[in-house]
Amino acid sequence: MKKLSITIAVFCASFSFAQKVSDYKYISIPEKFTGFKNNQYGVDTALAKSLKGKKYIVISGNKSEWPEEAFSNPCSVLNADVVNDSGLLRNKIILEFKDCNNNVVSSQKANTIIKEYVEGFQDALKQALVTVPVSNPKMVISTTQVESSSTNESNESPKSSESRSAKYSNGKTMFQRVQIDGNQFILIETNESTPYATFRATTKKDVFRVKLKNGTTTIGYLEDKNIVIEMPQPNGEYSKEVFHNN
Structure with missing residues (x-):
């Protein structure tokens, strides 16, 4: 399990530390x-207007107003800030974007000779x-969340740890x-960045609401x-797709 935990941490770090x-x-x-x-x-x-023009979905700083997709995975949200860095003679700002762990993803300084506050800023x-x-969005996974999960695994019984972090196969794909x-957890195909299925806990133990890749x-x-x-079928029935723990 230790080897598996390290594999997951490395996999997720490739998303977090290389994020743009x-x-x-x-x-x-x-x-x-x-x-x-x-x-x-x-x-x-x-x-907000400029970011929308660049195809971003702009949301409030109040998490209670976030759409479900963002609320369920806060690390898929980038936090913007405009820092007032003005001096005596110029209006200056720093445009910053931070991830869910408060790491700076991007920081850009800018200034203007326009002295009026509205026009200048x-x-x-x-x-x-x-x-x-x-x-050009990609899946974002928090290394903090994964490390926390891996830490919890070390304190659990082998059976519990095995159920939290493992490889599975449906007979065709790993x-x-x-x-x-x-x-919440996800099943993700090898070499894919988009979850095949996202599982959210219900009030009943070991039963989950599932959102598939196609929505x-x-x-x-x-x-x-x-x-x-x-798995929903075109005729309104359901088939049973089993992912075997390897």
């Missing part, structure tokens, strides 16, 4: 930027935004189970050491 701004689908904008008072001089509106922001690429948090929702459950998904 364009890897994200969601960007959160806070109610107040760093260094600004109550009046943000329209910087928040200008930032927005002009500096416009310059900083030139470096922000168009969104999958890796990755624990996102205590209530279809169904249910899944644990059966012995295996994972079972009830």
